[in-house]
Amino acid sequence: MKKLSFINTLIYIINSLMAACLLFSYLLPYVSPKSFPAFAILSLLVPILIVINLVFVVYWLINLKKQFLLSTLILLLGWFIIPNIYKFSEKDTSEKNDLKVMSYNVRMFNYWNWIDDKNILENINNFLKKESPDILLFQEYFNQKGINFNYKYKYLKPSKLNSNFGLAIYSKFPIINKGSFDFNNTSNNIIFADILRNKDTIRIYNIHLQSLGLNTDKDNFGQENSEKLIARLQEGFKKQAEQTTVFLEHEKKWNGKKIVAGDFNNTSYSWVYNQISEDKKDAFIEAGSGFGKSFNYWFPMRIDFILSDENAEITQFTSFTEKNSDHFSIQAKINW
Known part of the structure; x- marks a missing residue:
């Protein structure tokens, strides 16, 4: 000095x-x-x-x-x-028999016109037809006219607070069991579906943990003052922890193949991610490259994840850049 x-x-x-x-x-x-x-x-x-x-x-x-x-x-x-903020090399060992899984927070398909584009639903339709994932997980799904994703099997679960808003799982394979966690006093939720692929039953969890209510387009994230902002964040994180605990208890009862994906509304440096990702493979860490950015903000924020059980092999991971929501869709190819 x-x-x-x-x-x-x-x-x-x-x-x-x-x-x-x-x-x-x-x-x-x-x-x-x-x-x-x-x-x-x-x-x-x-x-x-x-x-x-x-x-x-x-x-x-x-x-x-x-x-x-x-x-x-x-x-x-x-x-x-801690998990890498940036991956320098990309893995691509994908094969035809891989399971192609996509997670996408679609922000109600721009129902309230947050994005100045009247063709968002059509854009998403075209994007999904091009990518054609085997399993498609939606957060902030909004049931409305014009939705035609052409999947034979699906599980739509509206929120208790809004009959059109909620979570969805679309599948090219039969859904033989399904369920919802139905959290109280929130529009956030976790749902699951067991799909039958050949002779394998694979459990798919679609997670949308407690939203923090941050408006990234406004000063102080839309809060009048920093005290209210901090109070909102603290309450949101506590609810996330409670929801995570409920999920972990439910997950313990399943010993088979599984995929856990969705919008965690928190980063890979958080307690909720550490708890949920334990004994699992993170598709970005296994096969991704770059920042794996999944939220449309000025600095790289990865809050959407695709995780698999440890016996699976992640053969490819992609974070897309199409700006049809405040989130970017993510996709992984997985094989057992």
Whole structure:
């Protein structure tokens, strides 16, 4: 510190604070939001903290200062502890007999005209005909005229709060069992369907955890002040934790092949992701590339996931870029 100028000293203090926040965030997967809901808010900021610390590393290297070691060591530690924010190589070993699974939060097919495009439903129709996934999971599905996805089997589950809004599972294979979690006092939900593919029964979970109610197009995410924003986030994270606990109890009763996918409304650095992904393979980590961005925001946010049981092989993962919703669709090819 003696060789640093006054400005560099201030920069290093800020660097130290950001490095400490990043280091602290490594505990996020192990702390339930039910215990410390305010701490869970940090899970949304981990990608930003990583980028900030990378900037500090570059700054100190350009200035030939040993202070670059602080953020470098913490970033290296994170490389081994937390899921990758970026994948450099893409895996593609897909074969014809792979199961092609897509998850898509369609934001009610733009029913309230959030996007200035009257052809969103038609665009999605054309996109799905082109990709033709075997299993198609919708979050924020809205039952309306014009929907014709041409699947023989489907399970549509409306929310208790809205008879047209909810979750959907479309399948090219017979659905032999299905069910809904029917959470109280929320439009969010989890549904499942057991599909029969050849002689295999595969359980498909479609998850839409508690929404945080953030409006990314407005200042302070649409809240009057930061106190209300923090209160909303804390309440949302607590509900997510409760919903996750219910899901885990239900999942324990199934010992067969399974796929767990959907909109978790939280990142891969969170407690809910850590709990749900335990003993599973994350399709992005196994076969993806880039950021795997699934939410249309200015920094890369991955809050939609496709997970499989450990016995499966993920042969391909794609995060699409079509802007027909505030989410991007994701797709994986899976084989057992």
